[in-house]
Amino acid sequence: MRVYVPRDSAAKALGADDVAAAIRAEAERRGVPVEIVRNGSRGMVFLEPLVEVDRGDGREAFGPFRTADIPAFFDGTLAGLGRVEEIDFFARQTRLTFARCGVIDPLDLDDYAAHGGLAGLRRALAMTGAAIVAEVTASKLRGRGGAGFPTGIKWKTVLDAEADRKFIVCNADEGDSGTFADRMIMEGDPFSLIEGMAIAGLGVGASKGFVYLRSEYPDAIEVMNAAVGIARDRGLLGDDILGSGRAFDMEIRVGAGAYVCGEETALLNSLEGKRGTVRAKPPLPALEGFLGKPTVVNNVISLATVPVIFEKGADHYAAFGVGRSRGTVTLQIAGNVKRGGLFETAFGMTLGDAVDTIGGGTASGRPVKAVQVGGPLGAYFPREKFATPLGYEEFDAEGGLIGHAGIVVFDDTVDMLAMARFAMEFCAVESCGKCTPCRIGAVRGVETIDRIADGDTAASALLTDLCETMRDGSLCALGGFTPYPVMSALDHFPGDFHIMKEAAE
């Protein structure tokens, strides 16, 4: 029998390595032939470690799997979850970007090709650069890192730029709390990112790519490096991609723990070996990016979605979604939530459905007080905003941002003043120091929130003013968007900002 035990770091963090070793040991003891595949995660973190067994008629799931379950597992008496595809959390999804994640062995290129991999690249190899860019434009794919900029327009700018060298840079500096989609796809289906970057290179005329991968993800670094090595050996990367005579190669570069390097110009500076400070725009990276050359900078999920767009066609992809948010969103449901994990679905599901129906409410069983969408620079939404559909414009209209689509759930024990203070503190720790509103403003923000906590309610007007300055005057989203969590906390949960005053009255 074939047994799947994920190598995804969330599964490992919950004991998957021990489970895999124990299954192997028990199989040897019993003399049962067992093939163990270390797959990616299916995304149901609440069921990890999720072990699957294939006895020849589909994959049956067991989870959360404990080493104590092993005797019953081998005796065939362990109660399972049924077919993994029929588990409600999984069955409700529309998996395009994550279609293979958790299904295949991440480092088996043949397995990858057997599940639709490389079909997109083969199609792209027969197209001109302009036709490739037109296909991405027609898919209406927008930057999944958070900014939502149309990917096709970015690619066209690079295609049209004249230069001796051009670059594809993948932003894998996934530092936002509540997000792990980039990590999951790199650990679970790395070839999809490699294929997407190769298609991007063919499209814009770049023969070199970099993945800037954060150092906090050692497992993803290991898998990506191994996958790039295999891709080179098998002719997917190099001077002659799949025998086409076209060239594309790539390197994995490791970040060094600076959150601001998720901002594309800071990332480019860091990649060049400089301090990760933000550059003023213009010039756009698409014209003067890495080493001053035209550069596509895209998020992992944007690039990993490119293969399926070419495999199934731009129209197929664009048929999903709502308004101007087309295709699928890879929601990451996290924090104090009963059923947390990765949930890929067409844009348009409401926030409330994601939190209550899919996520099942809080893990603590207490009422949901707030959810933060879009990472540490995203707004806190109260229950009153749960009808907001998940879409770029839809969230913007409600004073929030969808960002990288991470949703962090908090129960009613959360102190929103403390969360606002943390947002400012985080900005102060991670500010690159280049612009004053961010560098100084974040420090003053912490102090001002402390004044409010000490009962100086007049300081809330000062905080509002400070947030306006940071929003309007900062060079990048770190200082510019820190006011989102701060002001949303103040606006939606004013009670948490008057603790001392109420106590005095």
Next chain:
Amino acid sequence: MQRPPNVTPAPPPFELDGVRAIVDAHRALDGPLLPILHAVQARFGHIPEAAVPVIAEMLNLGRAEVHGVVSFYHDFRRERTGRRVVRLCRAEACQSVGGAEVAARTLQRLGIGWHETTPDGAVTVEPVYCLGLCACGPAAMVDGKVVGRVDAARIEAILSEAGA
């Protein structure tokens, strides 16, 4: 005191030829400085001050520029760590499930602050802002190994295994 069994061996003593070899191996890269600094730290456990002028000269950069890069990034250390490095996530998703309490208890138990090492050199505790384990927090990383749903008992097991 008995040394705990599975602690990584201490890094070799610093020597400049090792730094020169690392620079040579990476200098052909586009933007070689970060890979070089990572390699120096991986080999020697930190980035010794004496390495900075060597790297600067070989890459034709100013010392101030290399120093600026070393000091900018949280990852690069100017001093050796304890035998174990425990990184605790401070970010929002982990806070929502009690991460701040776990961190406070850990620091109190060891009698140290963030970025500090216990006097016996057993453990260094560092904050980290997200390990991508946001649906199974509070999250920690012990010498590069991920740990999820960290509670008081789990952290105690980690610390006593580290000999702290």
